Amino acid sequence: MKGSNLTSDQYHILLFLVTLPYMLVWLGAFYGYGKLQQYTNLLKKTPEGIDFQCIAKGVRYLAYGLPLVALASISLSTIANSNPGFKPTAIIVVNYLSLLVPLLAYNMIRKGSHGLVERSKTRFSLSDMRALVMVLVVIGVAYCYFTFKKLNLESIGSSINPYYLPAWIIITTLIIPYLYAWFSGLLAAYEMVLFSRQVQGVLYRQAMRYLASGIVFIVAGGVGLQYLRSVIPRTGYIQLNSTIILANIAYAILAIGFVLLIIGAIRLKKIEEV
Amino acid sequence: MSSKQDPQLYAQVVRVTNVYLGPAADRFVARQVQNHLDKPPEQLTKQDLLKLIDWIKVAVSLLTEDSEIVEEYATQLQHLATDKKKLRKTTHK
Numbered sequence: 001m002k003g004s005n006l007t008s009d010q011y012h013i014l015l016f017l018v019t020l021p022y023m024l025v026w027l028g029a030f031y032g033y034g035k036l037q038q039y040t041n042l043l044k045k046t047p048e049g050i051d052f053q054c055i056a057k058g059v060r061y062l063a064y065g066l067p068l069v070a071l072a073s074i075s076l077s078t079i080a081n082s083n084p085g086f087k088p089t090a091i092i093v094v095n096y097l098s099l100l101v102p103l104l105a106y107n108m109i110r111k112g113s114h115g116l117v118e119r120s121k122t123r124f125s126l127s128d129m130r131a132l133v134m135v136l137v138v139i140g141v142a143y144c145y146f147t148f149k150k151l152n153l154e155s156i157g158s159s160i161n162p163y164y165l166p167a168w169i170i171i172t173t174l175i176i177p178y179l180y181a182w183f184s185g186l187l188a189a190y191e192m193v194l195f196s197r198q199v200q201g202v203l204y205r206q207a208m209r210y211l212a213s214g215i216v217f218i219v220a221g222g223v224g225l226q227y228l229r230s231v232i233p234r235t236g237y238i239q240l241n242s243t244i245i246l247a248n249i250a251y252a253i254l255a256i257g258f259v260l261l262i263i264g265a266i267r268l269k270k271i272e273e274v
Numbered sequence: 275m276s277s278k279q280d281p282q283l284y285a286q287v288v289r290v291t292n293v294y295l296g297p298a299a300d301r302f303v304a305r306q307v308q309n310h311l312d313k314p315p316e317q318l319t320k321q322d323l324l325k326l327i328d329w330i331k332v333a334v335s336l337l338t339e340d341s342e343i344v345e346e347y348a349t350q351l352q353h354l355a356t357d358k359k360k361l362r363k364t365t366h367k
Contacts, residue, residue, distance in 0.1 A: 046297075047297075120297075199296050200292055202293065202343060203338055203343070204294075268298075270337060271295060274305075
């Protein structure tokens, strides 16, 4: 509300409108997780059941994590708005919560996708691996560049920056784990695509393609959103600028991902039910 | 057609199904035999095969609108029923 002529009610209406698309994505995430879990429950006694269980668990972490981080951010920012001394704590807590969700979710999805690839003895393509490493290098270097621009690198112990933490702590406990999480996510997406391309069964493959494409979009949207949120530090209040447009694009990609995941899970479930 | 149990027959049906349903093939065929023929999968006989093919056609029609795939799959199974040793090469790998 600071710096604008909005009343409290107007601010809350604006907040609701800004977060409405996000809430729809959260609903999609929960529905997608529900469908995937239903499918996974049908595979309990099968060899690939354990792999799909991991993927469903990863999607569950995302489904719970997305609203959890947003609610924590809003709640802690509200407290920080009335107690300015609490603002650094609020921002640090939300930054670490934001990291925890992809770290757990992508690792779990990757564990599942790796199991599927191993089980089907699918071979990695060297050119695909090169492209994957290249994407990660570009993302990593750009991420470090944008983050370091905001840090006082002359004094590595200084916490006078938008993250309210010394640079060495940011590098070791935020930047490196984020890069690891994104690598896990990208690798999981790649392995899912690989499995969906090479697995036997024309009808099974069609359904798997939807699921794999869903994971690709979910990881891409998620990485985009986390990238944005960590490169452009949290301020604790709504800013109507290009950041919100980019965040909405990332949420739209996430939404497409969850829709594809739902279609894939429904089709796979049908194969196990007819 | 013989009503004698053929332990290889179930495996052959699964092998054909694998081309269409991949890792779900074994579970799919076992379910069709148990639910529609009321017998354990390993007791499948050639006599049961035509009835099983009809049920499989119904089930697969629920999974895809591509009638070509359904017909191709049914034809492959019919070859097992008529003792054709060589299966026709499928268009879907």
